[in-house]
Amino acid sequence: MLKYTLHRLLTGLITVFFIATITFAAMHLVPGDPISGAKAMSPEIRANLERKYGLDQPVLHQYKVYLTNIVKGDFGISYTQQNRSVNDIIRDHFPVSATLGVLAILIAAFGGVIFGSLTALFRNKAPDHLIMFLVILGISVPSFVFAALGQYGVTELNRFTGKDILPVGGWGTLSHMLLPSLVLGLGTMAFLVRLMRSSILEVMNLDYVRTAKAKGLSPMRIFLGHKLRNAVLPVITVLGPAIAAITTGGFVVESVFAIPGLGRYFVQAVQQLDYTVIMGLTVFYGSFLVFMVIAVDIIYGLIDPRISVAKRSAV
Amino acid sequence: MKNSTLVIFMQLTATVALTTPGLTSSALAATGSANKTLSYALSTEPPQLNSLKSTDTESFFILGHTMEGLTRYGKSGEIVPGVAEKWTMNDQGATFTLRKNAKWSDGKPVTAKDFLFSWRALVNPKTASEYAFIMYPVKNAEAINKGKLDPKELGVSAPDDYTVKVVFEKPCGYFLGLTAFGSFMPIREDFYNSKKDRYAADAGDLVYNGPFMLTKWTHGASLALDKNPNYWNKDRIALDRIDIPYITPDNNARFNFFKDNKVDLLETLNKDDLQKAQAERLKMKNFADGTLLFLEFNFRDKRPTANKNLRKAIASVFNADEYVNRVVGIPGTKAGLGLIPQWLRGSKDLFRKEHPMAARKANVAEGKKLIELAKKEMGVTSIPPLVWLTGDTPLSAKEAEYFQSLLKTTLGLELKIDKQIFKQRLAKMSAGDFDIVAAGWGPDYSDPMTFAELMTSWNENNRGQYKNAAYDKLIRSAQATAHATTRMTAMADAEKLAIDDFAILPLFERTKVYVHHDRVEGIVRHAVGPDPDFTMASIKTTKQ
């Protein structure tokens, strides 16, 4: 187990190194550079700025400096926000994106398990059809549509009632987080409902369920103790990648609801060609994703005694 | 193993829980309460607030409220006394007398040294300020910025703590207007040096001498400005606080904040918001924000646009009226006439009234004739597709598609749209990698020169590299004197040369439609200077 974990961590580190390299290469392939401004500058000022950011050095040297700094945990200074470091930006804004993402995942996971169970319990009855209809909607409608409609709906609701039922945007209290995380989690939730439904239906007629029935356990206990417990496992496996996808996929939601998250910074940085921010955020997100998946795999192994991760790794 | 993973997870959640309260925005302090707080939403965050490095609207908006130069912008954009009480000016230079009661937010007096320090720092090549050029009318500024002279040689001096003496490089008729500009704000040397690289990075890293002070800056989320108790003219400031609880580039979101009474001013409505605003029965106002939008042609060798008849053909099929009314769709927008927009003042009256320019009428038949002429001159049977370089905003795509269809149907010209993100567009513009670029120019100061200088051969912003010796000569002559009528006439003559040469095709002068809630009054909009300006705003006390 320890060996497996170490092996995974090592490959994770190598992956992060490659991510850093690819990002660096991609950034230096891009035509244009971060220093140019709306008003053209004289060659003298330009040279001064290039010296300041070390852009006058050969590319290989820049690469070396960049890698050493990453190892030191220093992503450099932003080009557009000249006195904020990328570390500052991550420190200030990652918690926001993470909170939003975790909340969205929680909503998606709980919603997925509950609604998924309901559809399985009421199979081919009205609640099943209703939920599955909503699920289809959730899967096939893009998140930007939900975001726009959701915000419009809340604005109208606030006006209609004359009260601040929910904030239209911004960040701070739990009420600010509710609508954006719901919008963000909706797609994943729909996906999980489907997964959960088929997963429960699969375990429905397995031997141990039949045994439990034969023992005379109440349907509720069978459901909670046997069916749900086993059916929930596949849901956990997809959570790892889903967390990362949700945390990085929040661009639109963050922008619509005026949330100071990292996703917005990334898009902004790309538009401004802010080298350091783009590279820093990509490496940061890449490592986050890599280690999240590793963590979920390990936790999965701990939860499900039937699966030994060490053995699984051979496949 | 089991425990350690759990610990990692708990730490993660703990950081999340600890950090979020720090981001609490003041969104809860909703408008409508009796306090004198004005709420506003920004579209993007100021990158930083060091006046030596600021180049963007948002930074200048904040700096205009928290800092004060020798002069300020008045209600209709005129120059009024700021830190300077009075001044004298002639062709050789200017002398400003500072008021003795001007103080920094920590109570120390604002002195002539603070101006000397920031002005020298602005042109110091080590600072690498993009706006250093704006100081060039001051003696030796350009030489210093190019590293040929020591910053100490800059033509400013302080005979005593309350006098700033400026020596000009050459006569500068608009110098007074510059002293209100963001880059000319004072900076206190001791404070600047104590902060080093952190200067103006956060609310606590600045010291203020303007009507407001930045008291809260949660990056990416919100800002708050509070009234500066040490401001010399604090009795004239009616607001206690300017609250900026939201920062979002999403136009619809900002509209919703306004509708939900979370912000008092919606700085600009786009075309499609107009109907929404009518349905909401909002009181709409408009103002010209000073920017001229135009097509810049590439004059480099072998570019088809170097042919005058081709440019003329494009200009003659362009229907400004249809474009402004249907495509731009912002009421009050004026079709572009020349290089110098219609809001600028000349020697006595508006520049355009003193030097009128006729509106061009679309004439497709003439355009078709011209294009044939152009083909003959170029010796080709068909003109190769033109590269239309443009930005990534929705309007620029719309504009590009409009022209693509227009030139195709009228002149049979093919247009290749090259849509690029901001920095890549700049790179392509500088490299001359285009035939036509949809450009815009906003004024730095309130004088026709800020536009007239644009097409000179030495201007780096002349991306099409238009060269006209007569034009250059006229601009040089206008720059050599401070005599108003002579300058204006020279610029008007130069402008006429450029327009008759189709150096650019003016499209329109941007207008913004905005709305504010009834509880606030006195919001001022500026074409030059901090926009919007809340220093003269107040909250009505009658209702609520």
Added chain:
Amino acid sequence: MSQTFSGDSGVAEAVKSSDLHPGTGAAFNADDFEPAVRINRFQGLSRPSLSYWSDAWMRPKKNRKATVSLAMVVFLALFTLVGPFLWRIDPSAQDMARISEGPTFAKTAVVIDEAASWTAPELSGIPAAPTASAENLLAPATLEADGVPSSQAVRLKWAPVTGASAYAVYRSETKPSGKVGTSELGVPIGEVDAGNKVGYEDTFNLERSEYFYSIVPKNGEEASKFTTLRVVLPSTIALSAAQALKSDIKVGETLHLSAHPFGTDYLGRDLLSRLMSGARVSLFIGFFAPLVMIFLGIVIGGAAGYTGGRTDNLLMAFADFVLALPFLLFMILFKIAFGVGAGESGIFPMLVAMVILSWPSSARLVRGQILQLRESEFVMASKLLGARPIYLLFRHLLPNTMGVILVSLTFAIPSAIFTEAFLSFIGMGVAPPTPSWGSMCNDGIQTFLTHPHEFLFPAIFISITVLSFNLLGDGLRDALDPRMRSTS
């Protein structure tokens, strides 16, 4: 699926199990046996045998959802490929007179003469120097339309107000409440900058059939009094524009304008034909990216699975690495790094980025399948009969993974469509003038409260497409992959 699982142990196990079978091994005599009566009716197959593919064909037919989704996919294909031949409106033809129109089926317009140029009446008797302060200014005594208003131009003239230095002209779609204090007069359409100029020509986006114009006198500030006029605008078309549609038309005649069943967009282009050409882009990316990606997956996954050993380890480590890249971040990054030149649509770089980032999932899938199949009995048998590796791979291994591959292809389509839509939505997708459903959504979202059709139609098309491919994938999975059959 450990690779040490060899064929020998399988055989050994089979022998062992037959040993354990009860009833074997006892001694019998030959007399104990009688020839059995051959019962022929059990021998013949009562139904045609079901091959894999015919089984696969039958299942979705039984599954209602799958049939409906198949029909929808066919409809989408027809919409995209045949649609443009039936609905022959140029998707890039602009009509500045019909911007952002809602769905129309039969619209007519009266042909009018070209608007002759018009200048606002200027009075000489009124003192140009303003006198009264803004509060004391009166409302204009009269306000009327000069000539017949049309959707080309509305010309107003009013009685001068003594002491005014300028007039503000407002236009509203709804009747102003008439409350004193000039709020809610509508859009500030223009300003007349002299007190003796008492007329205004409005040519600004006249798209409604009724407007309320208000004239507010000004002297520095706006006065609180105003005069309002209701103007009804008949649908008209200028002669030159009409002649472009129908050459022999004359002034005064009525012209039938082309119908736009889905409305028009912000440049007056037909939305239906734009949806069709947008479908080409969205579906092209939606099909092509998964196809290439799966092809790559088959090659790499097949190679890895079949060769095994170090090649396998290396290839899979690479796949793991690519899988670990944050997808959307790298899509945006690659998009910027590849760059889109002048006149290019940006489809190709997007496709390349998508393929580069998403092949590993299908490669892993194919490899897993091949590993499994490699050990199965029929492959073993084929090997024993002396089949060469290439033959094995193409005759046995790959065809048997086809089902799984097809299923994953169907599921990759909606996600590719979503990715394209998302990227175009944040402005990082296809370049104008190429329309895609995502970029159309991006254009439409700004107007979705006032002209909802511009946003809703492309959004609905994205949703329908994603939905039908998802359902089709479900159906196909039930049909093709017996192990993955959902129990529903």
